[in-house]
Every structure is written in structure tokens, then in C-alpha cells.
Amino acid sequence: MTLDHSDTQAAEPLMPLHCAQALPAGPPILTTLRTGTPVWLVRRHADVRQVLTDPRLNRASLFAPDAPAVTPYPNLLDDPEALLNLDGPEHQRLRRTVQRAFTPRAIARWRPWVASVVEDLLNQLTDAEHPVDLVAAFTRPLPVAVICRLMGLDNLDLKRLAYWSDHALATSAYTPQQVQEAMQDFGAFGAALVAKRRAEPGDDLISSLVQAADQDGSMTEYQLVMLTIGLVVGGHETTMTSLGNALVYLLGEGRDSWALLAGSEEQAGIAAEQLLRAVPLGDREVLPGQLRRAVADVEIGGVLIPAGSVVAADTFGANHDEGVYGPDWRADLFEPPSTPHLTFGAGPHHCLGAWLARMELELALHRLARRLPGLRLTVDPAAIEWRRGLLTRSPLTLPAAW
Amino acid sequence: MSATGPEPAELVVTVDRARCAGTGLCAASAPADLQVGPDGKAHPRHERSTALAAVVEAAELCPMEAIAVHHATTGELLAPQW
Numbered sequence: 001m002t003l004d005h006s007d008t009q010a011a012e013p014l015m016p017l018h019c020a021q022a023l024p025a026g027p028p029i030l031t032t033l034r035t036g037t038p039v040w041l042v043r044r045h046a047d048v049r050q051v052l053t054d055p056r057l058n059r060a061s062l063f064a065p066d067a068p069a070v071t072p073y074p075n076l077l078d079d080p081e082a083l084l085n086l087d088g089p090e091h092q093r094l095r096r097t098v099q100r101a102f103t104p105r106a107i108a109r110w111r112p113w114v115a116s117v118v119e120d121l122l123n124q125l126t127d128a129e130h131p132v133d134l135v136a137a138f139t140r141p142l143p144v145a146v147i148c149r150l151m152g153l154d155n156l157d158l159k160r161l162a163y164w165s166d167h168a169l170a171t172s173a174y175t176p177q178q179v180q181e182a183m184q185d186f187g188a189f190g191a192a193l194v195a196k197r198r199a200e201p202g203d204d205l206i207s208s209l210v211q212a213a214d215q216d217g218s219m220t221e222y223q224l225v226m227l228t229i230g231l232v233v234g235g236h237e238t239t240m241t242s243l244g245n246a247l248v249y250l251l252g253e254g255r256d257s258w259a260l261l262a263g264s265e266e267q268a269g270i271a272a273e274q275l276l277r278a279v280p281l282g283d284r285e286v287l288p289g290q291l292r293r294a295v296a297d298v299e300i301g302g303v304l305i306p307a308g309s310v311v312a313a314d315t316f317g318a319n320h321d322e323g324v325y326g327p328d329w330r331a332d333l334f335e336p337p338s339t340p341h342l343t344f345g346a347g348p349h350h351c352l353g354a355w356l357a358r359m360e361l362e363l364a365l366h367r368l369a370r371r372l373p374g375l376r377l378t379v380d381p382a383a384i385e386w387r388r389g390l391l392t393r394s395p396l397t398l399p400a401a402w
Numbered sequence: 403m404s405a406t407g408p409e410p411a412e413l414v415v416t417v418d419r420a421r422c423a424g425t426g427l428c429a430a431s432a433p434a435d436l437q438v439g440p441d442g443k444a445h446p447r448h449e450r451s452t453a454l455a456a457v458v459e460a461a462e463l464c465p466m467e468a469i470a471v472h473h474a475t476t477g478e479l480l481a482p483q484w
Contacts, residue, residue, distance in 0.1 A: 049424075049442055050442060052424075052442075053424035053426075053438070053442030053443075054442065089430070092426070092427065092430040095427065096427065096430070096431075096463060099427060099463050099465060100462070100463060102465065103462070103463070103464070103465060103467060103482070104466075104467045105467070105482060105484050340420070340421075340423070344423075345423075346423045346424050346425075346442065347423070347424050347425060347426070347442065348425055348426050348427075350423045350424075350425045350465055350466075352465070354465070355465075
């Protein structure tokens with residue numbers, strides 16, 4: 001099942017996301033969300049880091065009875081019982097049940113297997129007729145295969161998975177009712193999966209999550225189901241998006257770098273890190289940053305943010321803060337970022353899958369460049385079709401030949 | 403710490419501040435030994451610890467692998483273990 005583009009086919013071509021320009025960094029400014037709710041937009045690297053790590057700013061209060069509306073497009077991120085929307089000790093308990101599977105050491109153990117998935121996809125890709133759609137043949141199946149293996153979902157219906165993940169982070173692509181229906185279906189799948197792994201545990205992530213949760217005893221069944229379906233979507237959607245948008249740059253404007261990616265996994269890993277820093281996951285029109293709400297008066301970058309305010313931590317702006325990074329990331333593609341970037345956030349909600357995403361990007365870019373040194377897009381970058389109406393934006397198709 | 407058992411080993415807990423992302427999971431695992439400071443980064447609270455299980459848990463769980471636990475006298479790395 002793919003996105004319905006009937007209302008967007010005639011729309012103006014969209015610029016590739018690597019062309020997005022950050023505003024010059026400055027102190028927090030007051031602007032408004034799509035709902036009309038005032039929001040403090042925080043853009044400097046140090047200020048964004050503060051917003052994400054300071055316990056006086058949290059997620060749970062965005063869902064308090066007195067909270068203003070922050071989005072006209074409810075989706076999976078707006079469920080108050082999702083891991084992202086819990087804070088404090090409750091959040092820590094839930095996060096601890098899954099954290100162990102996502103440490104750098106735990107992820108490194110998957111490296112040979114992920115490399116073999118990349119090689120299998122490349123074997124199929126090189127046997128196919130030109131042009132090949134890199135999204136269907138590579139950027140989508142790689143992270144899907146990885147999360148299915150981690151979670152033991154060998155026989156998952158991939159059309160159903162695409163249906164859930166297209167709706168989970170939707171903005172205008174679907175009606176709220178369509179999103180709600182898709183999330184109910186997804187939730188029913190998650191509930192059945194949790195029940196099955198409780199009855200017949202395996203060595204997969206869901207089984208260990210269910211065991212840890214049942215031992216802990218403090219989390220609700222609903223929280224467990226939300227965490228499970230959050231991992232399914234979080235485990236592949238954003239990785240597919242990052243990889244697709246990285247290839248738009250690397251096979252277009254940045255084509256001179258292609259041979260260097262083939263040089264070594266380390267080189268490719270550095271480039272992946274810079275692309276993670278520089279290229280945003282989406283257009284940030286609905287969510288100008290990672291939202292938090294102040295539960296007390298708090299000073300950020302010299303500005304007093306009153307209790308109750310909504311704050312958007314603009315990680316894209318922070319990742320381009322000229323006080324921290326060079327003026328053009330393209331020139332630094334093979335230099336490790338001088339300061340850790342904030343694409344994966346910071347603080348309690350730092351992305352659980354950061355190391356998995358890094359490893360997938362590194363292996364995918366290195367091995368694709370090594371296998372296909374002559375790879376090129378057969379579509380004008382200005383004519384790329386995009387997945388539209390979602391919080392993330394990535395190519396819908398990416399026709400290529402070599 | 404029983405009267406008959408050996409004294410618990412003295413441990414040194416360190417935080418790599420460049421890597422620390424301030425998730426606070428360590429402070430939840432070992433509140434007596436680690437805290438997140440106003441700079442949003444974890445800090446050891448004491449020069450030495452004896453709470454082996456808690457600080458090993460903190461080091462093993464750190465999403466950034468920013469925490470290390472060493473034996474204070476032998477220098478042996480106790481956590482994280484690869």
C-alpha cells in the first residue's frame with residue numbers, strides 16, 4: 001500500500017532536503033505552531049542541548065489537561081502512553097527494559113549479519129533490469145529486514161507494515177480518521193504480538209522486553225504494546241528516510257564523494273555521521289523542532305521562558321550553528337563532526353536506535369559505493385517524487401542505473 | 403558487607419563528557435554514585451564507590467558507552483564488558 005498522491009501530484013517540485021538552509025543561530029524566538037499555539041523556537045546548539053536535557057522541560061506536560069494543541073495532525077507520536085511522552089522514573093523504568101539491546105556493544109554484534117543483508121540486497125539489485133528503484137530495492141528493505149530480524153517478525157506482511165509506517169508519522173497525507181484506523185490496526189497487531197511472545201518466548205527483542213516488563217511489574221499492558229509498535233516504526237522509517245535522502249545528495253550534487261565512500265567503512269561512517277548532522281529528516285513545517293513544555297520558569301540562552309510555555313528544540317538549526325560547526329558541511333563530509341550533533345536528540349529521550357541507524361547507514365553507503373562505482377540517478381533531482389504529507393520526507397522512488 | 407566476607411572492592415567511576423548525551427539512565431541505575439549536572443552531563447558523585455552492582459549496571463546501560471568502572475587498585479576494567 002503506497003501513499004495517495006492524488007492531491008499532491010500537481011504540487012511544485014520540492015527541493016532535496018540536503019539543500020535546506022538553517023537560519024543563523026540566535027537566542028530563542030517566539031513564533032507559532034500550525035495550531036496557533038505560541039512556541040519558543042530554540043536554535044543554538046548549547047540552548048537546544050539544554051532544552052533536551054533540562055528536567056524543567058518535559059514531554060508529559062504537553063499532554064496535561066491544560067496543554068495547548070501542538071498539532072492539527074494526531075499520529076503515533078501523540079499517544080500519552082508512548083515512551084517518548086513519559087518522563088521521570090516511569091520513563092526510566094520502561095526505557096531500561098529495552099536499552100540493553102541498543103548499546104553500542106549490543107548493536108556491534110549485529111554488524112556481520114547487517115552486512116550480509118546489504119550484500120544480499122546488492123546481489124538482487126545488480127541482477128535486476130535498469131533502471132532500478134533504489135527505494136524499493138535498497139533503502140526500504142534494508143531497515144525493514146533489520147527490524148524484522150531484531151523483533152523476530154519473519155513472516156510479517158510488508159504491505160501491512162508499509163500501511164502502518166506511512167500513517168504513523170502522517171501529517172496531511174491522510175485524514176485523522178484514516179490515521180486513527182491505521183493506528184488501531186497497528187495496536188491490535190502489537191497486542192497480539194506481545195501476547196504471543198509472552199506465551200512462547202524466543203530470543204528476540206519483544207520477548208526480552210515482555211519478560212523485563214513482567215518482572216518489573218510497573219508498566220501497563222498498553223504501554224508495553226505502544227513501546228512494541230513504536231520500535232517497529234522507529235526501527236525502520238527514519239533509517240529509510242536518512243538513507244534515501246543521503247543518496248539523493250551523494251548520487252547528485254555530491255557525486256564526487258562516491259568513490260571515497262567505497263574506500264573504507266570508516267570513511268563511509270564519517271560521511272554518514274556528517275549526513276546525519278546536516279540533512280534533516282523532513283521539512284519541519286508542522287514540527288519546527290523536538291517539542292517540550294516548561295514545567296517551571298526556565299532561562300534558555302538568556303531568555304526567560306515562563307512555566308507552561310511550549311518550546312521547540314530545533315536540532316537542525318543546532319546542527320548548523322556556525323558557532324560550533326564550519327560554514328559548509330559539504331566541505332567537511334569526511335571529517336568527523338567537531339562536536340556531537342543533535343539529530344538523535346539528547347537527554348532522557350535520546351534516540352534508542354541511534355547506533356543501529358549509524359551502522360546501517362555506514363554499511364549501506366560503503367557497500368553500495370564499492371559494488372556500484374558507476375551508480376547514477378536516472379531522474380533529474382528536481383523531478384524526484386517524494387513521500388509527502390508526513391513528518392519525514394524521503395524519495396518515493398529513486399530510479400538509478402550504472 | 404558482612405563481618406565474615408571480604409571487604410567490597412573500591413571502584414573508580416569515570417564519565418567521558420564528550421560522549422555523554424545526558425540521558426540520565428546512569429543516575430537512575432546508581433543514584434548514589436552518578437548524577438546529571440546543570441550542564442546536562444553525568445558526573446560521578448564520589449572519587450570512589452563500592453556499589454559494584456549499581457555502577458556496573460549504569461555503565462552497561464549507558465546508551466553512549468560514556469561510563470567506565472575500574473578497580474581502584476588493579477585498574478582492571480570491570481564495565482562495560484564487551
